[in-house]
Amino acid sequence: MITCSKVGIVKPKLLCAIAAHIPIEPTTFKEAFQSSAWREAMAVGFQALTSQTTWKLVPPPTHSKVIGCKWVYRIKLLADGSVEHYKACLVAKGFHQTVGFDFSDTFSPVIKPTTIRLVLSLAISHDWSANWMFKTLFYMVIYLRLFT
Template identity: 55%
Template sequence: MSYANCSSDHISFCHSISAHIEPSSFKQASQHDCWRQATMTELQALERNQTWTLMKLPPGKHTIGCKWVYRIKHKANGSIERYNARLVAKGFTQQEGVDYFETFSPVAKFTTVRFFLRHFNMLFPS
């Protein structure tokens, strides 16, 4: 890969993004203050939103595992905006009607919707 045809801003952006490594496990993340803080922020948000209710597991049922996913969010200039941690369920182990009865769709950011509408209008002008 060559950066020969790229602007200096783009080259700086690429170098900035590739200079930081996202942890692939909780064990790795827990060794750094920035990731510990991101993890605590996510846990506080989950509690504040009353994401779950603790209950006794019915006999013969198994728990559904979860894992932490860590991402670095960058600004347009390549600098770090924030460290992001998400706790995600391993939903591939679930069975509808056994482990869950309803689903939900994540809410899209308005900027994402606007982006798609603009590009859709460019592809299919009225």
């Protein structure tokens, strides 16, 4: 079978040309900590976690192992390819867990568009007041219709 790559026909990747102007995302904490932009992004990410009371510090249980965490770094770009902002997220290393030993069930808050429509139709039919929750749901529905 003759393929384009065997014949020598290759298309240049456009992303390589654009990526030459974009800073490289760090892969380790040590790399990220050397940049003030990444330190600020980590501070913002950690502040978001603490302000939302996502977790609290407790003593480790004796019957299970402690799950570590790591920073994940992303550069958010504008449409023209320039840097909008640096984003750092602290995530758990859940792949170290064992089912039945470290946990027994999981919880993942996922909302489907049909659920949003149901809540909005109930609110309209019962003449409930539109507070911030319904406004947020409205914008989510608009976003889902436009971008999915």
